Amino acid sequence: MSGGVITIVKRELAGYFVSPVAYVFLVIFLLLTGFFTFTVGNFFERGEASLVSFFTWHPWLYLFLVPAVGMRLWSEERRLGTLELLLTLPIATWQAIVGKFVASWLFLALALALTFPVIITVNWLGDPDNGVIASGYVGSVLLAGAYLAVSCMTSAMTRNQVISFILSVLILLFLILCGYNPVTDLLSQWASPQVVQVVASFSVMTHFDAFQRGIVDVRDVVFFASVIGLALFTTGVIIRGLRAG
Amino acid sequence: MIKVENLIKNFGPKIAVNDVSFSVERGEVLGFLGPNGAGKSTTMRMVTGFIPPTAGRISVGGHDILTNPIPAKRLIGYLPENAPSYADMTVQGFLRFTAEMRGITGDARKRAVNRAVELCMLENVLYQTIDTLSKGYRHRTCLAQSIIHDPDILIMDEPTDGLDPNQKHEVRNLIKRMGTNKAVIFSTHILEEVDAACSRVIIIDRGRIVANGTPDELRRRSHLAGAVSVVVSGVTAAELSEALSSIDLVVRVDTLSETPQQSVVRAHPDSPDQKPALVRAVMELVSQRHWQLEDLRTEEGHFDEVFRSITLPDTIKEARQ
Known part of the structure; x- marks a missing residue:
């Protein structure tokens, strides 16, 4: 049953590393996280032993980097016609969806794991709370997973990777902005606080916040899991629609 | 092994497949013929479980493809159109992947890949990535994928498309060999292929089955089937025609060509079965009249002619509408 999923995960992961694209992505990812943490985030000027300036940029950084990883997942299968091959193999559609998603998620987790020098740096310079850092990483992985699931969904909608990328960025931007402070402040000028709260509760920002402060709240985990579940389920519906014609 | 009953597929208002029923047993090679857009690919996609039918039943090895797709798909090897x-995998990597997806691992996987590589003649390109291959090799790589698990059922959508004549010949032989112990369906629009490899033929036109039989049976539907052409020198075509018309078996005579030196005339019997009798009668006539016979050809009937006579009237009608 799960043999098919593992085989797909292996193939997809190997697929990232046969071309230089994966390495280019990793380098860009690490350069950008470094740039945002140290230059834009004023890591040194803050004078505190924490990774706040590191994690705080992740929702924005992922906004472009995660769709870049996820955009080809299904659109490429559609363009090459391999979708027909894949879905006539003796596996269920959900196995293919989960396999592809997990492979890309692992790739993103690897990219994130390669940011470990920042942990060493902060531990060498001061005495940070490593529990908070760990929780930040957990949150960041979940955030990447939620973004990726959305990209997976938009990727199934089209055979064009560029369209998939743009759609994905638009949806993710919405998920960020509905909980982004400047936007919620604007919203609260004419909507009741309850409405603002409901809107904000749909945002990844609201749920990522607690992880950065070292709190792993079940509700936040459930939120990210639901986004992943819903987006992958929708992917399944889209693919079934494609096949039904 | 495959049983298809009253299959219907609509794409919006367009009816792609309209009430198609057929069955294929082990040891049979079924050829799917039809003009482009006739519904061949759509039918195959439904049988392999890629797209669901609008109505009708498909049973593969006793498993319903809709309610029990996984055991059904295990039995099928499929070469899509x-x-x-x-493209980014090597030939070997791709074949290993498909073997593993079908639950073949370890030593068995190695053997399965070697066997498929040998059958499809891919030894030379085993470690190349697929996007660097020529069309023929790419095609054979996908073909290798379809036979990697030695399936009981083989479904191939235009398996010889894009191959050179030698490769076409090899693939036809492969299909024939596979057909001895498997149930095979393949589609084509190359008519000789049907003769070379099929034990049965279905002609599909605009979503409907318009003919179903052995290649011989279909050929006999040609108006040429059983006809005898004679080349005689020193006689006018008119004289030759008149003489041939006097034979009881002959229902029609066509003059094919006439030069001062020789005439070519074709005589059609009432039924293709009368061909031997007609040949004897013609020989007798020629020797009675002391004509100089240069050549005598008999016709088995032409597939392309049958194909055209079945599918062309509709195509033309459609174009006019």
């Missing part, structure tokens, strides 16, 4: 494959 245009032979897609993962």
Whole structure:
């Protein structure tokens, strides 16, 4: 049953590393996280032993980097016609969806794991709370997973990777902005606080916040899991629609 | 092994497949013929479980493809139209992947890949990535994928498309060999292929089955089937025609060509079965009249002619509408 999923995960992961694209992505990812943490985030000027300036940029950084990883997942299968091959193999559609998603998620987790020098740096310079850092990483992985699931969904909608990328960025931007402070402040000028709260509760920002402060709240985990579940389920519906014609 | 009953597929208002029923047993090679857009690919996609039918039943090895797809798909090897494959993988990597997806691992996987590589003549390109291959090799890579698990059922959508004549010949032989112990369906619009490889033929036109039989049976539907052409020198075509018309078996005589030196005339019997009798009668006539016979040809009937006579009237009608 799960043999098919593992085989797909292996193939997809190997697929990232046969071309230089994966390495280019990793380098860009690490350069950008470094740039945002140290230059834009004023890591040194803050004078505190924490990774706040590191994690705080992740929702924005992922906004472009995660769709870049996820955009080809299904659109490429559609363009090459391999979708027909894949879905006539003796596996269920959900196995293919989960396999592809997990492979890309692992790739993103690897990219994130390669940011470990920042942990060493902060531990060498001061005495940070490593529990908070760990929780930040957990949150960041979940955030990447939620973004990726959305990209997976938009990727199934089209055979064009560029369209998939743009759609994905638009949806993710919405998920960020509905909980982004400047936007919620604007919203609260004419909507009741309850409405603002409901809107904000749909945002990844609201749920990522607690992880950065070292709190792993079940509700936040459930939120990210639901986004992943819903987006992958929708992917399944889209693919079934494609096949039904 | 495959049983298809009253299959219907609509794409919006367009009826792609309209009430198609057929069955294929082990040891049979079924050829799917039809003009482009006749519904061949759509039918195959439904049998392999890629797209669901609008109505009708498909049973593969006793498993319903809709309610029990996984055991059904295990039995099938499928070569989709245009032979897609993962361009960034090597031939070996791709074949290993498909073997593993079908639950073949370890030593068995090695043997399965070697066997498929040998059958499809891919030894030379084993370690190349697929996007560096020529069309023929790409096609054979996908073909290898379809036979990697030695399936009981083989479904191939235009398996010889894009191959050179030698490769076409090899693939036809492969299909024939596979057909001895498997149930095979393949589609084509190359008519000789049907003769070369099929034990049965179905002609599909605009979503409907318009003919179903052995290649011989279909050929006999040609108006040429059983006809005898004679080349005689020193006689006018008119004289020759008149003489041939006097034979009881002959229902029609066509003059094919006439030069001062020789005439070519074709005589059609009432039924293709009368061909031997007609040949004897013609020989007798020629020797009675002391004509100089240069050549005598008999016709088995032409597939392309049958194909055209069945599918062309509709195509033309459609174009006019």
